[in-house]
Amino acid sequence: MTPIRCCSLCKKRNEKNNLFRIVADNGLAILDEKQNINSRGIYICKNKKCIENFVKVIDKSKYNLKISLNLDSLKEVLGLLLIRMGE
Numbered sequence: 001m002t003p004i005r006c007c008s009l010c011k012k013r014n015e016k017n018n019l020f021r022i023v024a025d026n027g028l029a030i031l032d033e034k035q036n037i038n039s040r041g042i043y044i045c046k047n048k049k050c051i052e053n054f055v056k057v058i059d060k061s062k063y064n065l066k067i068s069l070n071l072d073s074l075k076e077v078l079g080l081l082l083i084r085m086g087e
């Protein structure tokens, strides 16, 4: 069975495959493509809307990450994901 994880933003539960995993690598956000990096991470829906909203929330500093993560690097990763999904 596929593990179920929770989107860090909208809190929807989803199969791991349907979420992006972003982990902290020495405090910098990197995309964990294979979802096997042994580090604390956050999950976000593979959904343009959710990623865009995540960026907005970060801009307003309204999101309290439970892991120590450089927010500029997190935004960079989210930006790349948006490009990948097609603007």
Ligand SMILES: [Zn+2]
Residues within 6 Å of the ligand: 007, 008, 009, 010, 011, 012, 044, 045, 050
């Ligand atoms: Zn979501």
